[in-house]
Amino acid sequence: MNSNQFAGYCSLHIEHWVSEISQGKAQIWGCGGCETPATPPNLGTSTQSLKEPEHLNMNIGVLALQGDFAEHIVILKRIGVETREVRLPRHLDELDGLIIPGGESTTIGKLAIDFNIMEPLRTFGREKAIWGTCAGAIFLSKDARREQPLLELMDISVERNAFGRQVDSFEIEIDIPALATISENQAPYHAIFIRAPLIESVFADAEVLAALPDGRIVAARQGHWLATAFHPELTPDDRFHRYFIGMAAKK
Amino acid sequence: MEKQVGTFAVKKGLAQMLKGGVIMDVVTPEHARIAEEAGAVAVMALERVPADIRAFGGVARMSDPGLIDEIMQTVSIPVMAKVRIGHFVEAQILESLGVDYIDESEVLTPADEEHHINKHDFKIPFVCGCRNLGEALRRIGEGAAMIRTKGEAGTGDVVEAVRHARTVLGEIRRLQNMLDEELMSYAKNIGAPYELVKEVKELGRLPVVNFAAGGIATPADAALMMQLGVDGVFVGSGIFKSGDPAQRAAAIVKATTHFRDAAILVEVSRNLGEPMVGRQISDIPEADLIAQRGW
Numbered sequence: 001m002n003s004n005q006f007a008g009y010c011s012l013h014i015e016h017w018v019s020e021i022s023q024g025k026a027q028i029w030g031c032g033g034c035e036t037p038a039t040p041p042n043l044g045t046s047t048q049s050l051k052e053p054e055h056l057n058m059n060i061g062v063l064a065l066q067g068d069f070a071e072h073i074v075i076l077k078r079i080g081v082e083t084r085e086v087r088l089p090r091h092l093d094e095l096d097g098l099i100i101p102g103g104e105s106t107t108i109g110k111l112a113i114d115f116n117i118m119e120p121l122r123t124f125g126r127e128k129a130i131w132g133t134c135a136g137a138i139f140l141s142k143d144a145r146r147e148q149p150l151l152e153l154m155d156i157s158v159e160r161n162a163f164g165r166q167v168d169s170f171e172i173e174i175d176i177p178a179l180a181t182i183s184e185n186q187a188p189y190h191a192i193f194i195r196a197p198l199i200e201s202v203f204a205d206a207e208v209l210a211a212l213p214d215g216r217i218v219a220a221r222q223g224h225w226l227a228t229a230f231h232p233e234l235t236p237d238d239r240f241h242r243y244f245i246g247m248a249a250k251k
Numbered sequence: 252m253e254k255q256v257g258t259f260a261v262k263k264g265l266a267q268m269l270k271g272g273v274i275m276d277v278v279t280p281e282h283a284r285i286a287e288e289a290g291a292v293a294v295m296a297l298e299r300v301p302a303d304i305r306a307f308g309g310v311a312r313m314s315d316p317g318l319i320d321e322i323m324q325t326v327s328i329p330v331m332a333k334v335r336i337g338h339f340v341e342a343q344i345l346e347s348l349g350v351d352y353i354d355e356s357e358v359l360t361p362a363d364e365e366h367h368i369n370k371h372d373f374k375i376p377f378v379c380g381c382r383n384l385g386e387a388l389r390r391i392g393e394g395a396a397m398i399r400t401k402g403e404a405g406t407g408d409v410v411e412a413v414r415h416a417r418t419v420l421g422e423i424r425r426l427q428n429m430l431d432e433e434l435m436s437y438a439k440n441i442g443a444p445y446e447l448v449k450e451v452k453e454l455g456r457l458p459v460v461n462f463a464a465g466g467i468a469t470p471a472d473a474a475l476m477m478q479l480g481v482d483g484v485f486v487g488s489g490i491f492k493s494g495d496p497a498q499r500a501a502a503i504v505k506a507t508t509h510f511r512d513a514a515i516l517v518e519v520s521r522n523l524g525e526p527m528v529g530r531q532i533s534d535i536p537e538a539d540l541i542a543q544r545g546w
Contacts, residue, residue, distance in 0.1 A: 065271070066292060102268045103270070103271070104272065166351035167351075169264065171258055190252075194261055194268055
């Protein structure tokens, strides 16, 4: 795999690839944009919509104060659930779950305070499923070792920018046994870490879902809360989104 | 699979994390702190804001690494810095320093009148300016992982940013209506790589994140650019050349998030103090225009 390839297709053309799949067009194993030869990526059953009727009736919001919320929305639509951007407290009404996207956690926290959505998010989170990716995971945590606004819902402590600066951002494949519950695809999960945080520790009844080969924690779950230090919204593998929708459906 | 760094996915990915946000020019660590507290998603560290580069004259170069380093130590958000067009050694220096993004910028005096930097050679991602789709796709072809439409930096006049955003986004809309057999001659006419032209047609957008820059000075300017369809905004001189930088910076951040909500735009636009004085672009002699630099 050369540095310009990613999980079997050219990373420059990932969005094109996602849009082809979502429109149900022929699947291109190999990059349609630049004809980089490639093998099929690890997809699980991700090109199928969820068939269970209770899933199709779900409405999953994405916090849209700042960050890559549009990338989450593309995947949710492709799976076939209702979705909506959340910027103000009233946008939380009648949602079944919420995703807090990647972005800058300081910016998201500040805007959440300025527009009085901190308490509504906490109230929502006590009842409904919430998943935070990267900045979202920091925002969900009880402790980020630093003065900044946090929802303080999940019993995890995180370290921001734990791997260093952008030059240290990376991609890696990791094993995530929990994903076996929603897909027969047992392939390793291709995870993208961008100026990523680390989950330093989990406490109370929070449990580790995934760790790097050296044992450092990068995904955790506590009841109906999910935190990932990496970005499932940047890959076409939708197993994590389907896993989260399953969590929200159980609530 | 072994861990991989410096891939295009992680370069482009950082820009995706900045979407819906404001990147602010800062010239001191104190500015950087104000920008972070106001909710900036990143700062651009430089010795002089574009308005002062215009006033100062002379050759504008990469900033002192000591200053950039101090700013990197001050804030937890990403730090960007500018290099001259084509000056790959300035880029090597910034990569070694560990900045998060390099802006190969027409605001500095170009070092090469023919060639931009081969950005594929670097692990650090690059953002580049453009005035039209052809220029955007040439830069992406050279490895840029983020694009900003060029405005006329340092003027506080948003007209050029609007012109270039409308040009790029309008060209993308027209491209979507073209037949496949028309794409090759279109690619030739705009001087862009054919494969990228094809991809833009299919995506209906640039394959990388696209911000607006140059002349944005008010919350309304920021919301205007967002409504035109960019992913976020750079604000240069508009903040620290205004009467109350902290308040104006926070207001522009809020306007960028709630860019379609006029009721919120009213609130954030109230009592902001003096905006930067600005300079009408039509009054500037053509030889002094910055946006035309780059090819």
